[in-house]
Amino acid sequence: MHLIIRREPLTSQHAIAFDSPRDNRHLYLIPWGDFAIIGTTDTDYMGDPDAMSATPEDADYLLEAARYAFPSPG
Numbered sequence: 001m002h003l004i005i006r007r008e009p010l011t012s013q014h015a016i017a018f019d020s021p022r023d024n025r026h027l028y029l030i031p032w033g034d035f036a037i038i039g040t041t042d043t044d045y046m047g048d049p050d051a052m053s054a055t056p057e058d059a060d061y062l063l064e065a066a067r068y069a070f071p072s073p074g
Helices: 056-069
Strands: 002-006 016-019 026-032 035-039
Touching: 002 056, 016 056, 026 056, 035 056
Parallel strands: none
Antiparallel strands: 002 035, 016 026, 026 035
């Protein structure tokens, strides 16, 4: 899974690799216009591909890692 978030608080114009504080797994953030792509997770899915969607747990995992790697100023 990947997340696409607004890029406003981020200042980097380059892709950045970082690690999750939870399990030291390598993740990345890639600027994409006004957005940034954060990824990726490796959650297995065995159901219908047309019914697949991101889980709240995967989204929380990526957001937790991004907040750790890019703490808000102040």
